[in-house]
Amino acid sequence: MKFSLVMATLGRSVEIERLFNSLVNQTYKNFEVIVVDQNEDDRVVKLVDEFRDRLEFVYLRSEKGLSRARNVGLKHIHGELVAFPDDDCWYKPDVLEFVAKQFLADPELRGLTGRSVDGNGVASQGRWSDQILTVDRYNVWKCATSYTIFLRAEAVIRAGQFNEALGVGAGTRWGAGEEVNFLLRVIQAPMYVRYDPNLRIFHPEPLMVMDDKAFSRARLYNRGFGRVLGLSGYPFYFVFYLIFRSVAGGMLSALRMDFKRAKYYWIAASQRFLGWID
Structure with a gap:
C-alpha cells in the first residue's frame, strides 16, 4: 500500500x-x-x-x-x-x-x-x-x-x-x-x-503563550468550528454544550486570576456561537 x-x-x-x-x-x-x-x-x-x-x-x-x-x-x-x-x-x-x-x-x-x-x-x-x-x-x-x-x-x-x-x-x-x-x-x-x-x-502546542496572536487565532479557528456545526446540522443541545464548555473554562481561569486565558475562552465561546449562526 x-x-x-x-x-x-x-x-x-x-x-x-x-x-x-x-x-x-x-x-x-x-x-x-x-x-x-x-x-x-x-x-x-x-x-x-x-x-x-x-x-x-x-x-x-x-x-x-x-x-x-x-x-x-x-x-x-x-x-x-x-x-x-x-x-x-x-x-x-x-x-x-x-x-x-x-x-x-x-x-x-x-x-x-x-x-x-x-x-x-x-x-x-x-x-x-x-x-x-x-x-x-x-x-x-x-x-x-x-x-x-x-x-x-x-x-x-x-x-x-x-x-x-x-x-x-x-x-x-x-x-x-x-x-x-x-x-x-x-x-x-x-x-x-x-x-x-x-x-x-x-505538533507544537500553539497556546503556550496567550498573546494577540493567540487571540486572533481563537477568533478565526472557533468561528470556523462554529460554522461547521451549522453546516452539518448539529442539534442545539450539542452546540450549547460545546459553547458552555468554553464559558466554564473562562470562569475557572478567571477564578485562578489567569485573565488572559479567561479572555481566550470567552473569545472561543462567542466565536463558536457566531460561527454557528453564520
Missing part, C-alpha cells in the same frame, strides 16, 4: 526540513510527498531539491488557502492511503508502518485517526480521547485534526473536495474546521473510521 502525503505550505522552512527528515527515517518506505507550495519565493524548492534523492516528491503550486492547496494536491494522488501532514508536524519513525498495518488487518477500515502530541509526548492541539473509538459526528471533535487523519483513497474520492471557504488563508471569517467538515462526509457516507490514541503525530 502506497501513501500519498499531501502537504500544503506557506512561510515555513525549518519546520519542513524537520518533517522531511522524519519521513526519511520512516521504517515504511512506500510513499510519495505531494508538496503544494504557496510561497512566492523558492525556499521550499530548495528543500525539495535537497531531499529529492531520498524522498519521492510531486511538487505543485497553488493560490493561497489551505483548503485550496489540498484540493490541488488531491488531483495528483497515486497512493491507496492519503494523509495531510501540516508543514510544522513530524512523524515518529514507525508511524506509516503502524497505519499501514491497521489498514491491511481490517479491509472494512476506511479511515484511521490519532492524537496530536508535542515533542515531549504531551497532548497538543486540543483534548483527546484515551480510548479506541469508532469515529462519529459527536466524538469526531476529540478524535481528529488534519494531520492525524489517514484515509483510503476511495474515501477521499467519495468525500469530494475540501470546502475552500473554510480553513487558514480562506479569506473568510472561518479559519478552521475544513478537515472535520471533510471527515464528516466520510463518516456520513457511511464509512468506518477508527480513532486509535496509540497513533501519535508530533
